[in-house]
Every structure is written in structure tokens, then in C-alpha cells.
Amino acid sequence: MVISTYYAGLFADVGILMLGALSVYIILSTGQLSLGNGAFMGIGAYLASWLTVVAGLPLTLALVIAAIVAGVIGIVVGFPALRLKGIYLAMATLGFGEMVRSFFLNFSAMGGSEGFHGMPHVSTGTIWAWAAGVLLLVMILENSQVWLEMRAVRDDETAAGLVGLDTTVIKVGAFGFGAAVAAIAGGLFAHHHVYIEPGNFSFERSIDFVLAVILGGSTVAPGALVGAVLLVMLPEYLRVLADWRFAAFGALLIGMLLVRRQGLVDRALLRLSFLRRAMGAAT
Amino acid sequence: MTTPLLKLDCVTKVFGGIHALTDLSLEVAPRQIVGVIGPNGAGKTTTFNVITGAYRASSGEVTLDGRTITAEPPHQIARAGISRTFQNIRLFADMTVWEHLLVAQPHTGSMLHRLLPPRLANPQALKRAQEVLEFFELTDVRDRPARSLPYGLQRKVEMARAVTARPKLLLLDEPVAGMNHDEAETIRRLMLKLRQEEGLSILLIEHDMAFVMNLCDYLYVLDFGVMIAEGRPDAVRANPKVLDAYLGQAA
Numbered sequence: 001m002v003i004s005t006y007y008a009g010l011f012a013d014v015g016i017l018m019l020g021a022l023s024v025y026i027i028l029s030t031g032q033l034s035l036g037n038g039a040f041m042g043i044g045a046y047l048a049s050w051l052t053v054v055a056g057l058p059l060t061l062a063l064v065i066a067a068i069v070a071g072v073i074g075i076v077v078g079f080p081a082l083r084l085k086g087i088y089l090a091m092a093t094l095g096f097g098e099m100v101r102s103f104f105l106n107f108s109a110m111g112g113s114e115g116f117h118g119m120p121h122v123s124t125g126t127i128w129a130w131a132a133g134v135l136l137l138v139m140i141l142e143n144s145q146v147w148l149e150m151r152a153v154r155d156d157e158t159a160a161g162l163v164g165l166d167t168t169v170i171k172v173g174a175f176g177f178g179a180a181v182a183a184i185a186g187g188l189f190a191h192h193h194v195y196i197e198p199g200n201f202s203f204e205r206s207i208d209f210v211l212a213v214i215l216g217g218s219t220v221a222p223g224a225l226v227g228a229v230l231l232v233m234l235p236e237y238l239r240v241l242a243d244w245r246f247a248a249f250g251a252l253l254i255g256m257l258l259v260r261r262q263g264l265v266d267r268a269l270l271r272l273s274f275l276r277r278a279m280g281a282a283t
Numbered sequence: 284m285t286t287p288l289l290k291l292d293c294v295t296k297v298f299g300g301i302h303a304l305t306d307l308s309l310e311v312a313p314r315q316i317v318g319v320i321g322p323n324g325a326g327k328t329t330t331f332n333v334i335t336g337a338y339r340a341s342s343g344e345v346t347l348d349g350r351t352i353t354a355e356p357p358h359q360i361a362r363a364g365i366s367r368t369f370q371n372i373r374l375f376a377d378m379t380v381w382e383h384l385l386v387a388q389p390h391t392g393s394m395l396h397r398l399l400p401p402r403l404a405n406p407q408a409l410k411r412a413q414e415v416l417e418f419f420e421l422t423d424v425r426d427r428p429a430r431s432l433p434y435g436l437q438r439k440v441e442m443a444r445a446v447t448a449r450p451k452l453l454l455l456d457e458p459v460a461g462m463n464h465d466e467a468e469t470i471r472r473l474m475l476k477l478r479q480e481e482g483l484s485i486l487l488i489e490h491d492m493a494f495v496m497n498l499c500d501y502l503y504v505l506d507f508g509v510m511i512a513e514g515r516p517d518a519v520r521a522n523p524k525v526l527d528a529y530l531g532q533a534a
Binding site: 141143144145146148149151152154155156158159160161162163164165166167219 | 337356374390404444445448
């Protein structure tokens with residue numbers, strides 16, 4: 001069976017949104033909320049597009065370079081920004097996002113407000129190869145010593161410092177890693193839609209990433225996948241409600257926060273499903 | 284006298300015009316167990332916060348093993364060999380007992396090393412964590428979330444976390460607060476054993492006088508940020524100034 005172009009498009013959206021959600025999840029794992037990851041996505045989108053269209057590089061190389069550059073920008077921005085905590089950091093990242101958006105709006109070399117096009121089209125399969133690869137990488141890293149340190153910083157930054165953890169390096173490092181993942185999402189987005197404009201990387205985009213994490217699960221990486229699927233598919237399934245579907249979606253979100261603050265998937269649920277699979281294999 | 288492990292020299296800490304500590308000097312010798320006592324608000328926890336780098340002293344100097352640590356950030360001071368516990372227990376909310384012991388290990392490997400799981404990143408750390416787990420009799424609750432444990436065990440987890448990195452000096456902020464006599468006795472026994480087996484020095488704050496008198500080699504008495512007495516426990520107990528400022532309150 002051949003899936004329709006429409007569903008293939010949705011499928012690609014899920015993969016890109018999942019990468020964006022992962023970028024928020026990585027930063028959130030050190031207890032920092034970033035509302036500016038749409039900007040890192042934008043940086044990745046514009047840089048990768050320039051690299052393939054103007055510099056003529058293959059997409060894979062363009063994505064890797066975009067990720068590295070965005071990661072470095074994330075670290076540079078992260079140093080001053082991460083001196084702020086909680087809501088103040090969220091506001092600072094929001095400000096950074098708007099700054100980047102208006103930069104691209106005025107950046108005529110890349111089309112300014114008219115946008116930029118001419119990128120080679122990337123298939124849904126390639127998007128998912130990247131998405132799955134990054135998800136797998138994050139899931140492997142979740143078992144590492146450094147991730148344990150990130151969780152310590154999230155749980156109690158003061159206590160983490162007093163057991164010898166350099167909390168600044170850990171937080172800034174996570175911020176840079178998150179920015180790199182957002183840039184990959186951006187590069188794939190640009191080459192999937194083959195047209196980008198500054199409005200693609202606005203505040204709403206950053207909020208989508210955060211929503212996916214909150215909905216899917218903010219304590220485990222697969223939460224980003226589940227959240228992205230829900231965020232893209234739910235409005236589709238709620239289509240029967242016509243004009244009310246976004247209201248219904250909002251109500252679902254509030255309900256989720258009330259009954260399950262950690263999001264749909266958490267460590268306990270993952271363990272349960274592994275257990276069931278193991279038992280299924282045994283019988 | 285041997286050179287002190289920890290030395291505070293005329294440390295003053297001012298918060299917006301209020302002197303929380305005034306010209307405080309104290310010493311802890313290697314393998315010594317020293318107590319800091321005094322009424323609430325005397326500046327005991329402030330002293331700990333200055334030593335561990337959470338606060339920076341307004342004036343004066345803190346040295347560890349002869350090295351000045353007054354202006355260093357908390358993680359550097361921790362790596363230099365000072366660990367602490369908190370008056371109101373501060374555990375990592377979402378971690379098991381075992382994870383607490385793994386995360387508090389000294390940082391030997393490179394950044395690349397730390398991208399590996401703990402068992403590959405630092406095999407010695409696992410051995411050490413197991414040793415500490417057994418020492419504090421926490422083997423049965425190894426994989427339980429630390430926050431779900433009863434109060435007394437949470438205290439032990441916090442101490443275990445502090446000891447894992449093999450510190451030279453352990454700071455305990457009211458280690459037996461809220462514990463009954465038997466539990467406090469267990470802690471006292473463990474502290475003595477730690478000193479004997481690992482050569483650890485301990486500086487502790489405690490209101491439980493029986494515990495302090497039975498455990499400490501030397502005492503400092505603070506009142507309103509000023510040291511009003513010091514000496515061996517029996518001498519401090521008999522000091523009229525101390526009776527007046529502190530013990531006198533209870534009598």
C-alpha cells in the first residue's frame with residue numbers, strides 16, 4: 001500500500017517535531033526550560049540551506065555542520081543565559097528567539113521576509129533515519145555518567161555542586177547539545193518544505209516543542225516521540241469536532257497536566273512495557 | 284601540634300549590615316571529630332556555608348591542608364576534599380540510592396569517558412559505591428528511590444553520598460536531628476568507624492548534647508556569630524559562659 005502524500009507529510013512533521021521536542025528535553029534534563037529552541041531550529045534551517053544551495057555541499061554534511069555551529073552558538077548564549085533560573089531563563093530564551101527571528105527577517109542575503117528556496121527535497125525516510133538516530137543516541141546517553149550528573153543538577157543544583165559537579169559546565173553543555181539537535185530539526189524542515197521564511201521559526205514553534213515534551217513525557221527520551229505523534233495526530237483525529245478541535249486539544253492537555261504531570265510516558269511505564277515484552281518472550 | 288586539616292582564620296560574614304559571623308577562627312586536625320554548638324541563629328550553618336563555598340566570607344580566610352579555598356566555587360571545594368550533609372535533607376528527588384552513590388564519585392575520567400555508562404566510565408566507582416552501600420547498611424534499599432525511604436534511612440543515604448568521594452573532611456549539619464537514641468547511637472558508631480577505617484575528619488553541628496559529648500574530641504561554642512568558648516567536651520560543659528548562653532536555656 002502506498003501512503004498518501006498527505007499522510008507522508010504528517011509523518012515527516014512528526015519526525016521533525018520529535019527532534020525539536022528532544023532538543024527541549026535534553027535541556028530540560030538539567031532543569032532548564034528553553035522557550036527559544038525554535039531559533040536554534042531556524043539557525044540550522046538557514047545555515048543548512050545555504051550550505052546545500054550556495055556552497056553545494058551534500059545534505060548530510062550540511063546538517064552536521066549546522067548542528068555543530070548551532071551547538072557552539074548555544075554554548076555561547078548559554079553561558080550568560082544560564083546564570084538565570086526558572087522563569088527568568090525562560091524569558092531570556094524567548095527574547096533570544098525573537099532576536100534570531102528578526103535577524104533573519106532583515107537578512108536579505110537569505111531572502112529576508114521573502115524567504116529562501118531552492119533546497120533539494122529530502123524524503124520522509126531520510127527524515128526518519130535522522131530522527132531515529134538522534135533518539136537512539138539520546139537514549140544511549142541517558143544511561144551515561146554525564147546524564148546522571150544532569151539529573152542531579154535538575155533535582156538539586158546546590159547539592160550537585162557540593163558533591164563536586166561543575167553545574168555550569170553541565171548546564172551549558174546540555175544547552176549546546178539541545179541547540180545542535182534543534183538545528184538538525186531545522187535543516188531537515190528546510191529540505192522537506194524546500195522553502196523557509198523567518199515566520200517558520202517563531203515563538204509558536206518553540207512552544208510546540210515544549211508542548212510535545214510535556215504531553216509525551218518530560219522524564220524520558222521516548223516521551224518526545226509520543227508527544228510529537230500526539231501533537232500532530234490528535235488535531236487530525238479531532239477533526240470531527242470541526243472548529244472546536246483546538247479547544248478540545250487544549251482541554252486534553254490540561255487534563256494530562258492534572259492527572260499525569262510527568263507526561264504520558266515515564267520510566268515506570270517503560271519498565272512495565274519492557275517487562276511485559278520479556279514475559280511474552282518467555283511464554 | 285600537627286598542622287590542621289581545616290583552618291578558619293578570622294572569618295567574618297556580613298549579610299546587609301548584620302554580622303552572621305564575627306572573627307571566627309577554628310581548626311580541625313586530621314582524624315579529629317569536632318563539634319560546633321550554640322543556640323539557634325548562632326551562625327553554625329552559616330559557618331558550614333562559608334566553608335563549602337555556598338557563601339563567600341566577607342573577610343578572613345579558609346584553608347584546607349594549607350591551601351586557601353576561601354574564594355573557590357563549591358564544586359572545587361568539594362573536589363579538594365570537603366563533603367557535607369544538610370540540616371533539612373537534600374537528596375536528588377528522582378534518583379535511587381545506588382544512583383546517589385554513583386553520581387557523587389570523584390571525577391577521574393575525561394569528558395568522553397563520562398559519556399559511557401557509570402560501570403564503564405569508572406569501574407572503581409562501582410566498587411567504592413558497593414563498599415559504602417554495605418558500610419551504611421543500605422544494601423536492601425539499593426534500587427529504591429531515595430525519597431521514598433523513611434527519614435532515618437534518608438539521613439544515611441545523604442551521609443553515604445557525602446562519604447563516597449572519599450573526602451578528607453565531612454561536615455554534618457545536625458546528623459541525628461529527629462532520631463531516637465538507638466538511631467543516634469548507630470550514627471555515632473558509624474562515624475567512629477569511618478574515622479578509624481578511612482582516616483576521616485568530621486566537623487559537626489548538633490543540638491543533641493549527649494551525642495555531641497560522646498562523639499566529639501573538641502567543641503566550639505557559638506553565640507550570635509561570636510565564638511564564646513572552646514575546649515574539650517567536659518571543659519566546655521563546665522564553662523559558665525556556655526551554661527549561660529546555651530545550656531542554661533534548657534536548665
